[in-house]
Amino acid sequence: MTLPEWLAPLPGSAAMRAADAATIEAGTPGLALMERAGSGLAMLANHIIPEGPIAVVCGKGNNGGDGFVAARLLHGAGREVRVFTTAAREDSQGDAAENLARLSEQPRPFDLQSLDGCAGVIDAMLGTGVTGEPRGAVARAIRILTASGLPVVACDIPSGVDADTGAVPDPDTVVHAVATVTFAGAKPGLWIAPGKGCAGAVHVVDIGVRADRDAIVGLITDDEVLEALPSRAAExxxxxxxxxxxxxxxxxxxxxxxxxxxxxxxxxxxxxxxxxxxxxxxxxxxxxxxxxxxxxxxxxxxxxxxxxxxxxxxxxxxxxxxxxxxxxxxxxxxxxxxxxxxxxxxxxxxxxxxxxxxxxxxxxxxxxxxxxxxxxxxxxxxxxxxxxxxxxxxxxxxxxxxxxxxxxxxxxxxxxxxxxxxxxxxxxxxxxxxxxxxxxxxxxxxxxxxxxxxxxxxxxxxxxxxxxxxxxxxxxxxxxxxxxxxxxxxxxxxxxxxxxxxxxxxxxxx
Known part of the structure; x- marks a missing residue:
């Protein structure tokens, strides 16, 4: 299904997986895409949290890999960074595992004291392909993060929000971000409530992946939708x-x-x-x-x-x-x-x-x-x-x-x-x-x-x-x-x- 030109496509998780795979197949390494994503994430986090230690809380998938890249780049820019994980080291695979290995200091498990003295947080726990309510270590981390009151920059989608629908399976276990850095295109869940209320300001980073217009959800941002309305004429x-x-x-x-x-x-x-x-x-x-x-x-x-x-x-x-x-x-x-x-x-x-x-x-x-x-x-x-x-x-x-x-x-x-x-x-x-x-x-x-x-x-x-x-x-x-x-x-x-x-x-x- 091709959306009309007056709608900006909001690609879902399946469309983004297909677009990522096509980009990699065309010759762009997955590591390069992750580097671009992490770079965009680091830049916005540095702007929103201009001083003080930044906690980067990472999960086991590619979302966590983006967080590892951001942590490395922020540290290289002179920021104090504390990296935490909600998963075991061996749970990270592929490009995420490679970027975990590139960190100068390995992540620590996230606990009640992890955010002490921090000025803000990057949420890189759950990616766009995750559905259902957060569980286990991720759920505990979200509750601690929420209780802290610190500003949060979300990576691609706030953890606990369904990227395809904006649904929040557990309102008590969802990240409320001040901003979300999303890649290639905004996801439906960033514009549909209640996910919209968790996303904060949405920033789309171009990482060289193109999701086509064959989407089923689009954002009305173009006044061209009104151009088809006829005007009265002499007759x-x-x-x-x-x-x-x-x-x-x-x-x-x-x-x-x-x-x-x-x-x-x-x-x-x-x-x-x-x-x-x-x-x-x-x-x-x-x-x-x-x-x-x-x-x-x-x-x-x-x-x-x-x-x-x-x-x-x-x-x-x-x-x-x-x-x-x-x-x-x-x-x-x-x-x-x-x-x-x-x-x-x-x-x-x-x-x-x-x-x-x-x-x-x-x-x-x-x-x-x-x-x-x-x-x-x-x-x-x-x-x-x-x-x-x-x-x-x-x-x-x-x-x-x-x-x-x-x-x-x-x-x-x-x-x-x-x-x-x-x-x-x-x-x-x-x-x-x-x-x-x-x-x-x-x-x-x-x-x-x-x-x-x-x-x-x-x-x-x-x-x-x-x-x-x-x-x-x-x-x-x-x-x-x-x-x-x-x-x-x-x-x-x-x-x-x-x-x-x-x-x-x-x-x-x-």
């Missing part, structure tokens, strides 16, 4: 610019529909209809100047099953995209309405927020849909789809999102600083994050509207979801730029969308 009409229907709302939760509808319009949709409870329609008429409203049957401000037919009619009349579920609440009637609409509408669907609760423990039912489906859950909503706890999902975000995508046949946009866009059986895009202003109520509703607008613009569904995630992120950054992230509210994101999208398009044409 455009409000319908050709994109038709989005937003359905939901209930008493006390009218804002969700408003934010989704406004997000869709600001992301380019030319015609938006809000299908809302009849008893609350006047509120939406006041709030939404540019959006048409359609009154639906309700009971005390909450949608009822009889509202399903009018919603399906509204979205099929002009071939629109349906954004469903925001603010709909969790009454039996509202959830029954959502479920009927989702399973009978022949149009593309973005299912969000409370609407996802209609399929709690039953994501498989969505596989019966014939039109494209995009789910936009946060961690708790994805957990309800799976019948698990939020904590369980948070520790296995990628695996959990993949499971829902495969079971439902839908694209899953799992929201977070590392928002994941998972195609069932296909590629995964990861947002680079870095917009803390988005951590406020209502921004998820905005995102749902933007996804709807990108779908209505004619983008292929997975591309539409990726484009929406990028536009939403850029708007979050732009909204925070005047005063910082703490005072950002969701309507600020809506207001920032047009400028963020226009700037990204303009930059891409330079």
């Amino acid at each position: 455009s009409t409000k319908f050709t610019a994109g038709h989005v229907v937003v359905a939901g709302g209930s008493r006390g939760l009218t804002g969700a529909v408003c934010l989704a509808a406004e997000g869709a319009m600001r992301a380019g949709a030319g015609y938006v209809i809000a299908c809302v409870p009849a008893s609350l329609e006047a509120i939406f008429e006041v709030k939404l100047t540019e959006v048409m409203t359609r009154a639906l049957p309700d009971d005390g401000g909450t949608l009822v099953p009889r509202a399903a037919g009018p919603i399906v009619e509204a979205v099929t009349a002009r071939g629109g995209v349906l954004v469903l579920g925001g603010g709909v609440g969790r009454t039996d009637g509202a959830l029954a309405c959502v479920r009927e609409v989702a399973l009978t509408s022949p149009r593309p669907l973005v299912l969000d927020a409370d609407g996802l609760a209609a399929f709690a423990k039953d994501a498989d039912a969505l596989a019966a849909r014939s039109a494209p489906t995009i789910l936009t859950p946060h961690t708790g909503e994805l957990a309800r789809l799976l019948g698990r706890t939020s904590d369980e999902v948070e520790l296995t975000r990628l695996a959990s999102a993949r499971e829902v995508a495969l079971r439902s046949g839908a694209i899953v946009v799992l929201k977070g600083d590392d928002t994941l866009v998972v195609d069932p059986g296909g590629p995964v895009a990861v947002s680079e994050g870095g917009a803390p202003g988005l951590a406020t109520a209502g921004t998820g509703d905005v995102l749902a509207g933007v996804v709807g607008a990108c779908l209505a613009a004619g983008l292929e569904p997975w591309h539409a979801a990726c484009a929406a995630v990028r536009a939403h992120l850029l708007a979050g950054r732009r909204a925070a730029s005047p005063h910082g992230p703490d005072g950002v509210v969701a309507s600020d994101i809506v207001a920032a969308l047009p400028g963020a999208i226009a700037s990204a398009r303009y930059a891409g044409r330079q």
Whole structure:
């Protein structure tokens, strides 16, 4: 599978093993690759820990070999270095054993006193090919290292993080680094939570190995993802610019529909209809100047099953995209309405927020849909789809999102600083994050509207979801730029969308 150009490949452990082997077969010795890796590691460690003794804690594999190289080079540069190992000397093999032999002083076993007087640590214990929770001497070393509070520079991947998924099998036994030096390309686990939170600043060192673009996970860092969004031309009409229907709302939760509808319009949709409870329609008429409203049957401000037919009619009349579920609440009637609409509408669907609760423990039912489906859950909503706890999902975000995508046949946009866009059986895009202003109520509703607008613009569904995630992120950054992230509210994101999208398009044409 070849990723689009607007994704930076995040090669997994198998891809990196293959790339290393190909490089060695082409004539570059493994010792040379390890020397380059250790050199990059030493340079960053020297910068982050500018003075004082550095402890280098090494495991038995090539990750430990990189640590041995770094220790030798730091010592040669005049730094005080203490080298420790979590394995027996004879456990090191091949290039790692060769670099162990080149040390002027042999490593000592790691124990409780090993870090006394040290200024920082290099973690070279577990490499990218290791899965499962750390055990034995490595687990003990990680706990000691964590208790010390010293700054840690990780080699390739923090020990205890799954390089392919970002999963942390044991949250109590994982290295929390201030920086990670990784080689040839960043690994998925460095950008996907909870591993992302353990990696610190990620630095990629070129060691002469090229992992090809045939990866299944990529990082959205290029604004080119937005260039496929069409711009309005002289011959455009409000319908050709994109038709989005937003359905939901209930008493006390009218804002969700408003934010989704406004997000869709600001992301380019030319015609938006809000299908809302009849008893609350006047509120939406006041709030939404540019959006048409359609009154639906309700009971005390909450949608009822009889509202399903009018919603399906509204979205099929002009071939629109349906954004469903925001603010709909969790009454039996509202959830029954959502479920009927989702399973009978022949149009593309973005299912969000409370609407996802209609399929709690039953994501498989969505596989019966014939039109494209995009789910936009946060961690708790994805957990309800799976019948698990939020904590369980948070520790296995990628695996959990993949499971829902495969079971439902839908694209899953799992929201977070590392928002994941998972195609069932296909590629995964990861947002680079870095917009803390988005951590406020209502921004998820905005995102749902933007996804709807990108779908209505004619983008292929997975591309539409990726484009929406990028536009939403850029708007979050732009909204925070005047005063910082703490005072950002969701309507600020809506207001920032047009400028963020226009700037990204303009930059891409330079």
